[in-house]
Amino acid sequence: MSYNVVPGVDNRHSAIEMSSASVERPPGRSVRPATAEPAPVRWLLIVVAVGFLTLFLFLPLAAVFAQAFQRGLGPYLAALREPDARSAIRLTLLSAGIAVPLNLLFGVAAAWAIAKFEFRGKSVLITLIDLPFAVSPVIAGLIYVILFGRRGWLGPWLDQHNIQIIFAVPGIVLATIFVTCPLVARELIPLMQAQGREEEEAAVVLGARGWQTFFRVTLPNIKWGLLYGVILCNARAMGEFGAVSVVSGHIRGLTNTMTLHVEILYNEYNFVGAFAVASLLTLLAMVTLALKSLVEWKARQGQAAGPVVAEQP
Amino acid sequence: MSIEIRHVTKTFGTFTALSDVSLEVKTGELVALLGPSGSGKTTLLRIIAGLEVPDCGTILFHGEDATDRRVQDRRVGFVFQHYALFRHMTVFDNVAFGLRVMPRSMRCSKAEIRARVQRLLSLVQLDWLADRYPSQLSGGQRQRVALARALAVEPRVLLLDEPFGSLDAKVRQELRRWLRRLHQGINVTGVLVTHDQEEALEVADRVIVMNAGRIEQIGTPEEVFHHPATEFVMNFLGHVNVFHGRAEGNKAFFGAFELDYPDAPATGSLAIRGFVRPHDLEVDLQPAETTLVEGLVEHIHAAGPRVKLELLTVLGETIQVEISQERYRALGLTRGRRVYVRPREIRVFSDNPSG
Numbered sequence: 001m002s003y004n005v006v007p008g009v010d011n012r013h014s015a016i017e018m019s020s021a022s023v024e025r026p027p028g029r030s031v032r033p034a035t036a037e038p039a040p041v042r043w044l045l046i047v048v049a050v051g052f053l054t055l056f057l058f059l060p061l062a063a064v065f066a067q068a069f070q071r072g073l074g075p076y077l078a079a080l081r082e083p084d085a086r087s088a089i090r091l092t093l094l095s096a097g098i099a100v101p102l103n104l105l106f107g108v109a110a111a112w113a114i115a116k117f118e119f120r121g122k123s124v125l126i127t128l129i130d131l132p133f134a135v136s137p138v139i140a141g142l143i144y145v146i147l148f149g150r151r152g153w154l155g156p157w158l159d160q161h162n163i164q165i166i167f168a169v170p171g172i173v174l175a176t177i178f179v180t181c182p183l184v185a186r187e188l189i190p191l192m193q194a195q196g197r198e199e200e201e202a203a204v205v206l207g208a209r210g211w212q213t214f215f216r217v218t219l220p221n222i223k224w225g226l227l228y229g230v231i232l233c234n235a236r237a238m239g240e241f242g243a244v245s246v247v248s249g250h251i252r253g254l255t256n257t258m259t260l261h262v263e264i265l266y267n268e269y270n271f272v273g274a275f276a277v278a279s280l281l282t283l284l285a286m287v288t289l290a291l292k293s294l295v296e297w298k299a300r301q302g303q304a305a306g307p308v309v310a311e312q313p
Numbered sequence: 314m315s316i317e318i319r320h321v322t323k324t325f326g327t328f329t330a331l332s333d334v335s336l337e338v339k340t341g342e343l344v345a346l347l348g349p350s351g352s353g354k355t356t357l358l359r360i361i362a363g364l365e366v367p368d369c370g371t372i373l374f375h376g377e378d379a380t381d382r383r384v385q386d387r388r389v390g391f392v393f394q395h396y397a398l399f400r401h402m403t404v405f406d407n408v409a410f411g412l413r414v415m416p417r418s419m420r421c422s423k424a425e426i427r428a429r430v431q432r433l434l435s436l437v438q439l440d441w442l443a444d445r446y447p448s449q450l451s452g453g454q455r456q457r458v459a460l461a462r463a464l465a466v467e468p469r470v471l472l473l474d475e476p477f478g479s480l481d482a483k484v485r486q487e488l489r490r491w492l493r494r495l496h497q498g499i500n501v502t503g504v505l506v507t508h509d510q511e512e513a514l515e516v517a518d519r520v521i522v523m524n525a526g527r528i529e530q531i532g533t534p535e536e537v538f539h540h541p542a543t544e545f546v547m548n549f550l551g552h553v554n555v556f557h558g559r560a561e562g563n564k565a566f567f568g569a570f571e572l573d574y575p576d577a578p579a580t581g582s583l584a585i586r587g588f589v590r591p592h593d594l595e596v597d598l599q600p601a602e603t604t605l606v607e608g609l610v611e612h613i614h615a616a617g618p619r620v621k622l623e624l625l626t627v628l629g630e631t632i633q634v635e636i637s638q639e640r641y642r643a644l645g646l647t648r649g650r651r652v653y654v655r656p657r658e659i660r661v662f663s664d665n666p667s668g
Contacts, residue, residue: 209414
């Protein structure tokens with residue numbers, strides 16, 4: 001897990017404080033922990049890190065908003081109110097709205113199966129879950145075109161029944177689900193594996209039915225990891241470009257998501273429009289980061305152990 | 314409630330955890346399943362609880378077949394080795410869990426649940442910690458919360474899986490005595506799994522010694538300690554010295570030492586092993602008719618109620634002897650001293666299955 005508490009950090013601080021308080025410092029000799037670097041090295045490292053972040057993260061971020069508000073608030077809002085832009089926003093929300101809950105279900109089910117049960121083909125399932133990460137999103141899009149496209153394997157059958165998947169909303173939703181599907185499961189598997197089966201066994205022995213065990217014991221134990229996975233999944237679903245681009249067909253007002261809409265506007269030299277929509281995606285990213293930090297903080301709070309009471313029974 | 318296990322076998326892949334195990338636990342009894350790790354004792358406990366399904370064989374609760382009964386319906390209390398407390402719940406909520414998940418028709422009122430949980434927490438002397446989370450408790454406290462949680466549903470059977478395994482020696486001692494008293498107070502049928510022979514002998518009414526998926530011996534603590542049925546039991550229950558010898562013509566011979574041995578074959582000779590506990594060996598400074606072996610004092614450990622000696626025998630083997638402090642002082646033993654060892658009691662086992 002990426003948000004585990006680093007054990008011992010606080011202890012180390014207090015140990016240093018204690019030693020500096022109790023030990024008289026010999027004059028002219030600085031006390032420095034063995035692992036700490038001299039001040040110039042530390043400053044150099046900090047400057048490099050901050051400089052890198054400024055150049056590659058903060059500047060572009062600022063540039064997005066600068067471009068978007070280039071001609072003031074009016075044109076910015078107009079670009080967002082434009083029917084094609086609104087349709088793109090709606091489509092993005094729709095596909096994320098379908099993909100995220102489905103991935104939530106899939107992720108919990110897959111993580112539950114992998115972490116709590118032994119079965120044949122488990123390692124195959126773990127590998128399959130990772131597949132969407134290993135494959136380029138463009139390839140993922142192409143897979144759907146080959147499957148559901150007009151000349152694809154299922155194309156003629158779909159045609160006969162008047163079902164359109166490629167160059168339509170269902171294709172976009174499918175592609176989004178594909179690229180986001182490992183996110184929740186990946187987050188939960190290590191968490192659930194680390195927690196083991198004992199608490200569930202304890203619940204069952206105490207008379208809890210399957211659903212009571214899940215909602216009262218399993219879910220509370222994984223809720224922060226789950227929320228974290230959902231946040232990441234949502235960010236990826238809204239920001240996906242490659243896979244969606246292949247299956248969308250770029251029909252304005254119909255099959256354009258926000259990312260595709262940005263690209264089209266940009267290619268038409270409509271910078272204010274492109275960056276206005278882009279600024280929404282940027283805001284989404286910032287909200288995601290804020291939520292992520294909040295969840296990490298909350299999870300740490302939940303895990304934080306109070307003082308252990310040393311008492312003989 | 315009595316528990317009966319009939320011909321239970323359980324395998325995990327190619328590993329046989331239990332093979333054809335049968336035993337009976339009487340109502341209100343506290344038995345210990347004692348054995349080394351991998352002997353199948355925990356698997357047997359989990360089968361009784363319903364957490365594992367036996368490959369074949371039956372489990373009877375109070376004479377009724379419970380083999381296919383669901384875990385939830387068995388009404389057993391299970392105390393896990395690592396407590397398995399619900400980490401997101403307070404001590405109070407942990408203990409109340411079993412009462413809150415009952416079907417609505419059987420569930421008691423909120424006030425009753427509260428009263429019962431308070432009663433249980435004072436029984437395990439933890440009522441002042443009701444609002445704490447498990448991570449805020451010491452090991453011994455967690456174990457008592459786990460016990461209170463298991464007792465909350467008024468189980469007819471209490472199963473304890475190495476309950477004191479991860480506690481330090483002093484806490485173990487106290488909890489052991491406390492469990493003994495608790496069991497007498499609430500009169501529930503109990504099965505305790507342990508690899509600690511001292512724990513089993515001290516706590517249980519009867520001890521079931523297990524090895525490699527089989528039962529080696531069932532008996533009271535006195536029986537298994539003083540009359541071990543097999544070499545394994547002898548070896549597992551405390552230190553033991555092994556002497557190799559042979560048996561012929563109704564006699565067993567260990568070098569010049571001999572004793573009556575009716576199991577010896579009428580013709581030919583049989584390889585045998587004599588087992589003597591350190592406290593059943595006596596040390597002399599002069600050879601006697603009953604001397605089993607002679608040796609040199611190699612190490613003396615006198616800090617304790619009894620003196621432990623390590624002797625290097627003339628056969629090049631190290632044996633352990635335990636004598637009283639008075640005897641030690643009377644003999645005036647020092648390192649390197651030549652001594653003669655005679656057994657007060659020797660148990661003879663042979664490869665012959667009847668022995």
